[in-house]
Amino acid sequence: MAELHQILGALLRDIAQARFSSDIYSRNISRYYEQNSLLRRFPVPRAEIEEVEIELKFSLSGVDFSGGSGEGREVQLASFFERQSNALASRFVETAAAAARSLGKDDLASELGREAFRIDLRQDMLRYLMNNYPHLIDAGGRFDADAAQEGLKPVVARALAYRMERVESVDPDLARGILGKTEIKSVLALMQKEIREFWGRGGDCRVLAEIGGAALAELPPEVISSIKIKAGLRNYNWTQIESQEEGRTWRSLSPE
Numbered sequence: 001m002a003e004l005h006q007i008l009g010a011l012l013r014d015i016a017q018a019r020f021s022s023d024i025y026s027r028n029i030s031r032y033y034e035q036n037s038l039l040r041r042f043p044v045p046r047a048e049i050e051e052v053e054i055e056l057k058f059s060l061s062g063v064d065f066s067g068g069s070g071e072g073r074e075v076q077l078a079s080f081f082e083r084q085s086n087a088l089a090s091r092f093v094e095t096a097a098a099a100a101r102s103l104g105k106d107d108l109a110s111e112l113g114r115e116a117f118r119i120d121l122r123q124d125m126l127r128y129l130m131n132n133y134p135h136l137i138d139a140g141g142r143f144d145a146d147a148a149q150e151g152l153k154p155v156v157a158r159a160l161a162y163r164m165e166r167v168e169s170v171d172p173d174l175a176r177g178i179l180g181k182t183e184i185k186s187v188l189a190l191m192q193k194e195i196r197e198f199w200g201r202g203g204d205c206r207v208l209a210e211i212g213g214a215a216l217a218e219l220p221p222e223v224i225s226s227i228k229i230k231a232g233l234r235n236y237n238w239t240q241i242e243s244q245e246e247g248r249t250w251r252s253l254s255p256e
Contacts, residue, residue, distance in 0.1 A: 004207040007056070012231060015052050019233055022047045054229045059219055061208040076198055077133060080191075085126035087187050092156055093118045099181035103174065107167045112160075121159045128155050141199025145188040152184065 026046040033039040093112060100109035111117070129136075132151060136144050160178060164170050210216065216224060239254045 002209060002211070004058070004060075004209040007058070007209060007211060008227070008229070011054060011056065011229065015049070015231055016233070019049045022049065049233050051233070052229075052231045054231075055226055056211065056229065057216060057224055057226045058209040058211045059216060059224050061210050063207055073199070077195075078130065080194065080198070081126055081129045081133070084187065084191050085122050085129060087190075088125050088152075088184050089118050089122035091184050091187050092121060092182055095182040095184075096156075096160065096178055099178045102181070103177060105169060105174065108164060108169050111163050111167045117159070117163055121156070124155050124159060125152060128152060137195060137199070141196050143188075143192040143195040145185070145192045148188050148191075149185060153179075156182070156184075 023046075026044060030044045033042065033044050097109045097112040100106075100112055128151060129148070132148075136148050136151075138144075157175070157179060160175055161170075164175060234255050236255055238251050240249060241252050242249045
C-alpha cells in the first residue's frame with residue numbers, strides 16, 4: 001500500500017521528468033535544424049509545460065502512528081537548526097569581537113564584526129548540527145549541549161583563524177585568548193530546552209491511500225477524497241557569483 005506523500009511526490013516528479021524529456025528532445029532535434037540549410041530558417045519546436053492541474057481521487061486506507069519514517073521530526077529539526085545556527089553565530093561574533101577589542105586588536109575586532117563572517121560561520125555551524133544531530137540527541141529528545149559545544153570548538157577555531165589571516169594577525173596565543181572569552185553555551189542551553197519540548201510532541205505518521213480505479217469503483221462516494229494539485233514549472237539557470245570582499249567565487253541556481 002502506497003503512502004499519500006509518495007503518490008503526490010511521484011506525480012510531481014513525473015511532471016518535472018516530462019519537462020526534462022521535452023528539453024532533451026528539443027536539444028537533439030535542434031542539431032538536425034542546424035545541419036539543414038532549409039530547416040535552419042525555422043525555429044526549433046519545443047513543448048513548454050508552464051502549468052499543470054491534476055485532480056487525484058483516493059481513499060484513505062489507514063493511518064500508521066508506529067511506522068513513521070521520522071521525516072516530520074527531521075523537518076522540524078532542520079528548521080530549528082536553521083534559526084538557532086543564526087543565534088549561535090551572532091553570539092559568537094558578538095563575544096569574539098568584544099574579546100579582540102579588549103585585547104587592543106581593533107582591526108581584528110572590526111573584521112570579526114563583519115556580516116560576511118557571521119554568515120559564513122552560521123553556515124558552518126548549521127552544517128555541523130545537521131551532520132551530527134544523531135549523536136547529539138538521544139531517543140528521548142535530550143540534546144547534549146556540552147557535546148555540541150565541544151564539537152563546535154574546531155568549527156569556530158577554523159573560522160577565527162581564517163579571519164586573523166585576513167588582517168595578518170596570526171598569533172596562536174591571541175587566538176586562544178579570544179576563544180577563551182567567547183560564549184555560546186547560553187544559546188545551546190536554550191536549544192536543549194526547545195528540542196526536548198517539540199520532541200515530546202512526537203514525530204510523523206504514515207497515511208496510507210488507495211488510488212486504483214477498480215478499488216475506488218467499489219467504494220461508496222462518501223469515503224472517496226480528492227486533492228487538486230496545481231503545479232507550475234520554473235526554469236533555473238546556473239549563475240556565477242563573485243564576492244569582491246571575500247575573494248570567493250561560487251555557482252548558484254537562480255530562477256529565470
